[in-house]
Amino acid sequence: MSDLLLPPSLEGVEMVRSVRTPAHLDYSYTPGRAMSRFLTGLAEKKIRGQRCPSCGKVYVPPRGACPTDGVPTEEEVELPHTGTITTFCIVNVSFYGQGMEIPYVSALVLLDDSDIPLMHLVQEVPYDQVRTGMRVEAVWVSDDELKPTLESIKWFRPNGEPDRDASTMRGNA
Amino acid sequence: MAGSRKQRAAIVGIGQTKHMSTRGDVSIAGLIREAALRALEDAEMTWADIDAVVIGKAPDFFEGVMMPELFLADALGCAGKPMLRVHTAGSVGGSTSIVAASLVQAGIHERVLTVAFEKQSESEAMWALSMPMPFAPPTHAGAGGYFAPHIRSYMRRSGAPDHIGVLVALKDRLNALKNPYAHLHEEDVTFEKIADSVMLWDPIRYSETCPSSDGACAMVITNEAGASRGSLPPAWIHGAAMRSEPTMFAGRDVVSPRGSRECAADVFSQAGIVARRREIDVVEMYVPFSWYEPMWLESLGFADEGKGWTMVEDGSTQMDGDLPVNPSGGVLSTNPIGASGMLRFAEAAMQVRGQAGEHQIDGARTALGHAYGGGAQFFAMWVVGADKPA
Ligand SMILES: [Zn+2]
Numbered sequence: 395m396s397d398l399l400l401p402p403s404l405e406g407v408e409m410v411r412s413v414r415t416p417a418h419l420d421y422s423y424t425p426g427r428a429m430s431r432f433l434t435g436l437a438e439k440k441i442r443g444q445r446c447p448s449c450g451k452v453y454v455p456p457r458g459a460c461p462t463d464g465v466p467t468e469e470e471v472e473l474p475h476t477g478t479i480t481t482f483c484i485v486n487v488s489f490y491g492q493g494m495e496i497p498y499v500s501a502l503v504l505l506d507d508s509d510i511p512l513m514h515l516v517q518e519v520p521y522d523q524v525r526t527g528m529r530v531e532a533v534w535v536s537d538d539e540l541k542p543t544l545e546s547i548k549w550f551r552p553n554g555e556p557d558r559d560a561s562t563m564r565g566n567a
Numbered sequence: 568m569a570g571s572r573k574q575r576a577a578i579v580g581i582g583q584t585k586h587m588s589t590r591g592d593v594s595i596a597g598l599i600r601e602a603a604l605r606a607l608e609d610a611e612m613t614w615a616d617i618d619a620v621v622i623g624k625a626p627d628f629f630e631g632v633m634m635p636e637l638f639l640a641d642a643l644g645c646a647g648k649p650m651l652r653v654h655t656a657g658s659v660g661g662s663t664s665i666v667a668a669s670l671v672q673a674g675i676h677e678r679v680l681t682v683a684f685e686k687q688s689e690s691e692a693m694w695a696l697s698m699p700m701p702f703a704p705p706t707h708a709g710a711g712g713y714f715a716p717h718i719r720s721y722m723r724r725s726g727a728p729d730h731i732g733v734l735v736a737l738k739d740r741l742n743a744l745k746n747p748y749a750h751l752h753e754e755d756v757t758f759e760k761i762a763d764s765v766m767l768w769d770p771i772r773y774s775e776t777c778p779s780s781d782g783a784c785a786m787v788i789t790n791e792a793g794a795s796r797g798s799l800p801p802a803w804i805h806g807a808a809m810r811s812e813p814t815m816f817a818g819r820d821v822v823s824p825r826g827s828r829e830c831a832a833d834v835f836s837q838a839g840i841v842a843r844r845r846e847i848d849v850v851e852m853y854v855p856f857s858w859y860e861p862m863w864l865e866s867l868g869f870a871d872e873g874k875g876w877t878m879v880e881d882g883s884t885q886m887d888g889d890l891p892v893n894p895s896g897g898v899l900s901t902n903p904i905g906a907s908g909m910l911r912f913a914e915a916a917m918q919v920r921g922q923a924g925e926h927q928i929d930g931a932r933t934a935l936g937h938a939y940g941g942g943a944q945f946f947a948m949w950v951v952g953a954d955k956p957a
């Protein structure tokens with residue numbers, strides 16, 4: 395574009411054609427009450443959700459309020475460590491900082507007695523045998539490695555129970 | 568509601584850059600200025616004719632420049648004029664267009680310039696979209712890792728055959744060959760090449776994903792008085808709608824989100840459209856992964872639930888089909904993220920103005936521009952037409 399009128403002081407100065415702005419962010423994460431219960435539960439090998447007093451849905455991780463009804467979810471529900479794969483993908487792209495061996499399965503797992511699926515890894519099964527409806531259980535890190543993070547669950551693995559019919563999970567699959 | 572009627576608004580100028588993986592010849596300011604100048608030239612206007620500027624882009628984290636609209640004000644001739652920034656993730660180009668239009672429809676301004684951009688070559692989108700949080704295990708792998716499971720749900724529910732995604736990608740890449748501004752010009756693309764490309768996030772293949780582009784798009788939107796000024800006919804806005812919904816709630820249908828269905832119902836109702844498939848001549852739809860074409864065809868009401876893929880298979884969405892989708896080549900051929908939604912809106916307007924060149928759909932008089940963003944949770948749509956709205 396040649397319509398630029400430069401003041402004499404800028405004549406002959408090289409035009410800017412690219413600007414790189416390296417950015418780095420460090421987070422201090424303040425989880426709040428509901429998420430703190432969830433995260434400290436993970437350090438004790440417990441999965442804690444919360445039930446909405448209005449619609450009765452159980453949220454995990456709990457955010458302290460039901461996004462549908464806008465009311466606090468104060469009733470805590472300790473969830474079983476089993477669930478069903480609602481859907482998944484097989485990741486074949488190596489993503490920096492991840493250190494995962496590819497291909498691996500990233501799945502949405504609907505924990506029993508909960509109403510919203512959680513994304514996690516599925517291992518201890520060939521990736522091409524993972525399927526929607528497959529029953530799975532949490533595999534935890536060793537007790538001395540437990541921390542207040544979802545990484546306390548290493549991954550989920552098939553628990554051998556018969557598949558659940560995907561059409562009964564409508565809304566979550 | 569006497570006195571509250573919206574004023575008619577029309578698109579009278581459209582400009583876009585040549586999109587490519589690296590526009591090493593211009594800065595961001597130069598990139599948006601290139602698109603804006605082309606829109607002004609198309610509108611037969613100068614900077615002095617513009618009352619206000621509305622600019623949109625995707626998250627600031629991408630290029631790492633916070634509030635880039637501040638340093639871009641000069642390049643867009645905004646000194647002394649109102650300037651407004653819009654952000655709704657990937658749908659931002661669409662919602663930016665709608666905000667610009669609403670300033671005219673509300674009678675606040677007569678002529679508004681709207682611009683959207685992304686310079687992905689100076690950006691780190693994967694990093695910006697993957698913030699480590701203690702409640703989230705590191706299982707994602709960018710946007711593809713988020714959307715692939717939902718695509719798998721669609722395939723399972725609809726029983727669509729595996730090659731549908733390949734057909735969509737092939738169509739869009741072939742269409743892009745007719746669009747001189749498109750990023751990807753794959754002269755030698757074939758069904759086999761796409762089908763044989765590596766599975767990145769199974770069921771999404773490499774060639775079924777969008778590229779990473781530098782580019783910008785701009786439009787001039789005027790009121791009725793300004794609509795007859797130029798030599799090209801205007802594209803009239805017949806309806807414009809936006810919706811949003813939370814990323815996560817129990818029972819959310821991620822395949823066809825309620826926000827999408829309600830946004831479509833609103834925009835078609837505003838435009839007086841009843842028989843959607845028959846009355847819309849061409850669609851520019853936001854399809855960053857090929858499977859989203861059949862998914863949105865259903866969500867937008869062009870096909871019954873579970874049947875969108877049959878429109879792909881029988882060629883209905885090809886350029887010579889009864890509902891051409893993305894004759895420009897779409898997001899699958901050009902993806903400067905912040906501009907991608909505006910490109911859909913602008914391409915829809917180009918079609919009804921008859922200025923789409925080699926990818927023009929003959930006789931197109933009514934078109935839908937569509938964009939979505941976030942975790943399929945922000946929606947923006949407009950219906951534009953060659954005829955002045957009643
Ligand atoms: Zn509730």
